[in-house]
Amino acid sequence: MLETRELTIRFGGHVAVDAVSCAFAPGTLTAIVGPNGAGKTTYFNLISGQLAATAGAVALNGRDLSGLPPSARTRAGLGRAFQLTNLFPHLTVLENVRLAVQATRDGAHRRGLNLWSIWSDHRALTVRAGAILDEVALAARADDTAASLPHGDQRKLEVALLMALEPQVFMFDEPTAGMNAAEAPVILDLIRRLKRDRSKTILLVEHKMDVVRELADRIVVLHNGRLVADGEPAEVIASPIVQQAYLGAAKA
Incomplete structure (x- = not known):
C-alpha cells in the first residue's frame, strides 16, 4: 500500500535520512525504532509531506505523492498523529472531532443553503463524532475545550481526529508519550483494534520496546538515517x- 523509494533528505552536509526504501503492506503494523537522532520522525515527516525530500519518492497504492503538500497526502489516505498534540485548543472536544469528520464528507455543508439538509448533515456529523469519542473514552469531556484537557486526554483526542479522517495508512509518532500508566492502555487498545482491520496499514514510532514487542508484526530500525535492520520482531x-x-549492548 505505502512505499518509500530511496527516500533522502540533507540539511547542508548532514544526511538525516539516507536512501531509505521500504514497502508497507495492508493489514500490518510496522514499528520504526532507533536511537535518538536516528531519523525516525524525519522519515515520518518526509512520508506525510511536512518536509520535502532531497531525493527519492513516496507512493501510496502506486500513486507518486512526491511534491504534494500534507493536506493533499491526507486526502489521498495518509493519516498522521504527531508527537506533539496538534488540536484546535479553543474548540470543544466534540467540535474538534466533528470538524475532522466533516473533512471526509461531501454533505450539505459543502453544497449550499438548504437549511433542512444542513441541519440533518450537522446532526449526522455530530453522531459520528460522538461515536468516535466513545471509542477513545472521551465522551464525558465532549463539551470541554481541547485546551482544558490534561495531556493524556489531549493525546487521545488527537487519535480521535485521526480516526475521524478514516485514512488507509495510520502513522503514530510515540502515541503514548507523556501518558501515565492508566492512560496509555486506552491508546494501545485503540491501535490493536485498528490493526484488526486488515485493509489498514499502521506505522508506529515508539521507544518502549515492550509496546513494540506486543504490537508490531515487523520492525524497521534506523541508525544515523540509514536502514540497518528490517524483519520480524524476534529476529530484529x-x-x-x-x-x-x-x-546499547557492548561490542564483542
Whole structure:
C-alpha cells in the first residue's frame, strides 16, 4: 500500500535520512525504532509531506505523492498523529472531532443553503463524532475545550481526529508519550483494534520496546538515517547490529 523509494533528505552536509526504501503492506503494523537522532520522525515527516525530500519518492497504492503538500497526502489516505498534540485548543472536544469528520464528507455543508439538509448533515456529523469519542473514552469531556484537557486526554483526542479522517495508512509518532500508566492502555487498545482491520496499514514510532514487542508484526530500525535492520520482531531485536545501535549492548 505505502512505499518509500530511496527516500533522502540533507540539511547542508548532514544526511538525516539516507536512501531509505521500504514497502508497507495492508493489514500490518510496522514499528520504526532507533536511537535518538536516528531519523525516525524525519522519515515520518518526509512520508506525510511536512518536509520535502532531497531525493527519492513516496507512493501510496502506486500513486507518486512526491511534491504534494500534507493536506493533499491526507486526502489521498495518509493519516498522521504527531508527537506533539496538534488540536484546535479553543474548540470543544466534540467540535474538534466533528470538524475532522466533516473533512471526509461531501454533505450539505459543502453544497449550499438548504437549511433542512444542513441541519440533518450537522446532526449526522455530530453522531459520528460522538461515536468516535466513545471509542477513545472521551465522551464525558465532549463539551470541554481541547485546551482544558490534561495531556493524556489531549493525546487521545488527537487519535480521535485521526480516526475521524478514516485514512488507509495510520502513522503514530510515540502515541503514548507523556501518558501515565492508566492512560496509555486506552491508546494501545485503540491501535490493536485498528490493526484488526486488515485493509489498514499502521506505522508506529515508539521507544518502549515492550509496546513494540506486543504490537508490531515487523520492525524497521534506523541508525544515523540509514536502514540497518528490517524483519520480524524476534529476529530484529536479537540482531547484533540492533543490540549495538539501539539497545546499547557492548561490542564483542
